Amino acid sequence: MALPALSPDWFARSALEVAPDLVGCSLVRRFEDGTEVRGEIVETEAYTPDDPACHAYRRRTPRNEAMFGAPGTIYVYKIYGIYHCLNLVCDRPNIASAILIRALDVPQLPPRLSDDRQPLHRIAAGPGKLCRLLEIDRRLNGGTLAVGAPLWVEGRSPHVREQFHSGGRSLVQTTRIGLSQGVDLPWRWYLADGRAVSKKAKPS
DNA sequence: TGTATGATTAAT
DNA sequence: TTAATCATACAA
Numbered sequence: 001m002a003l004p005a006l007s008p009d010w011f012a013r014s015a016l017e018v019a020p021d022l023v024g025c026s027l028v029r030r031f032e033d034g035t036e037v038r039g040e041i042v043e044t045e046a047y048t049p050d051d052p053a054c055h056a057y058r059r060r061t062p063r064n065e066a067m068f069g070a071p072g073t074i075y076v077y078k079i080y081g082i083y084h085c086l087n088l089v090c091d092r093p094n095i096a097s098a099i100l101i102r103a104l105d106v107p108q109l110p111p112r113l114s115d116d117r118q119p120l121h122r123i124a125a126g127p128g129k130l131c132r133l134l135e136i137d138r139r140l141n142g143g144t145l146a147v148g149a150p151l152w153v154e155g156r157s158p159h160v161r162e163q164f165h166s167g168g169r170s171l172v173q174t175t176r177i178g179l180s181q182g183v184d185l186p187w188r189w190y191l192a193d194g195r196a197v198s199k200k201a202k203p204s
Numbered sequence: 205t206g207t208a209t210g211a212t213t214a215a216t
Numbered sequence: 217t218t219a220a221t222c223a224t225a226c227a228a
Contacts, residue, residue, distance in 0.1 A: 054211095079211070080212055085211060126212070180209095
């Protein structure tokens, strides 16, 4: 199952390029006991320095510091006092830019993490839900994606690549969710037939 | 120091 | 539609 991990270099591009490319890749969470949980990224959002919705739009602060880091840096913030959201930093150092990972399709879970209250395919269908499931919090903030570290990302499998290429899978691009600024920028991407997508746009 | 609010979620 | 719940940013 292990595929080549995406290097920091891979993230050294505009968030608008990285965000759609991340869909179909796998996020891997490695816990301290060595357990690994994998989920396919099915929904992302891009945030850029000139974007009013970006946490670093106004200025550099202690909270958004990680967004100014090197590509491949992990940015985690707490929202509504309850949930955490996971972002992967991209572009060049000092260019505050990141991808919000909004949903994961998790095919299987270790018993410890199972949850009877909802179907398995919805267990990581939302940015707060996936962080809760994978125990992602501010302790990971500022860290770097790397194989064997708490978190890394693996590229699309040959099979998935073929599906995208043949049109068997496609991406929907639409506006982002939950914002009060930059509401019209179409910087959210999700797998058109993804079971785990947090919220789908109304059919046009 | 005081206050308003948010890249959410689950329940009503 | 709304409550839950608090760290953070910004005003004062």
